Amino acid sequence: MAFGGSDQVSDTGVIPTSIKIVVAGGFGVGKTTMVNSVSEIPPLRTEEVLTEASVGIDDMVGIEGKETTTVALDFGRITINPRVVLYLFGTPGQNRFWFMWDELAMGALGAIVLVDTRRLDSSFPSIDFFEHRNIPFIVAVNGFEGTWPHTEAEVRQALDLDDGVPIVRCDVRERESSKDVLVELVQYTMNQLSASARL
Template sequence: MGSADSADRYLPDTVQESVKILVVGDFGVGKTTLIGSVSEIEPLRTEETMTQASVGVDDLAGLEGKATTTVAMDFGRITLSPYTALYLFGTPGQQRFWDLWAGLAEGAVGALVLIDTRRLEGSFEVLDQLEVRGDLPFAVAVNLFPDSRRYSESDLREALDLRPDTPIVECDARSRTSSMDCLITLVDHAFRKVSA
């Protein structure tokens, strides 16, 4: 979680390079939670309370306790070294907000696609959006909710129609260590693709 110390809000003067990552996924998969678990600053959140207007529009099956939703983006930061900072931009999951993706994707080195195996069908359109963008490397992170069914990597790869080189990792978006491991996997994959 973000630090209460105001000195931590500012980057050291030595930081000369920034890396931008998108965190994308279907509605309710844990994008806001993941960014909150790793950000060294209090994350910027654009969450709004869900109202009756979303009934019949947002699929709340399996998300009965969900009361808020991201309507623009989430933003967090991790200082990787005295010279490099990682900026995380979480996108809204609902299709009606996907026009925001184009601007958020500009300059990103890659995208971490968070999925929920309890609601796997919602990931298909998210992956289609990444394919439309074509050149943005991505990795898939399976957020393991307590009641999630586990699938083998090969079954997930086939169900999601992923290329053989697309990384798939499991994570607990609430855990800083687990979420950091997912981000490291994505960054490694993105830099390998750029180098190839």
């Protein structure tokens, strides 16, 4: 699946089909970085500097060097071809901003749940959220420092995922890696829709 530029849409005069994708996960797993690395436009970011007010509220274990946080959403766009455009919505990770998730997920074709295997417990709320709303999702294991210390089977077991949920490895700092995750999600959701249509 090739990713084109936004100029293809205006040149053809075709009104594209827009597909909404949610990029979710726990606090500090790389959601903003992923949207930033793959968006063809300068992404809209709602980041604020972490202050002492978050001490004791936000779990900083394993991400002590983090200085900013998303307080509303991240937004990016990718033109797949003149007929299909992906709109990416990155969710805030902290529990205190979860009231926004229902709005961000409304109308989404599917979701990417980013996972940091050093802090797997932060992944469960995201997985539960999409399972309870029957929104197709895949799990993308973000390889911090370029390492993936656990096998797919170990991650699947630790997260108690159904066998059908895809797990992919990625480095969200790299555009190609983030694109591969999006391709996996789109293919998975299309297969899910086809299977539902046959029932």
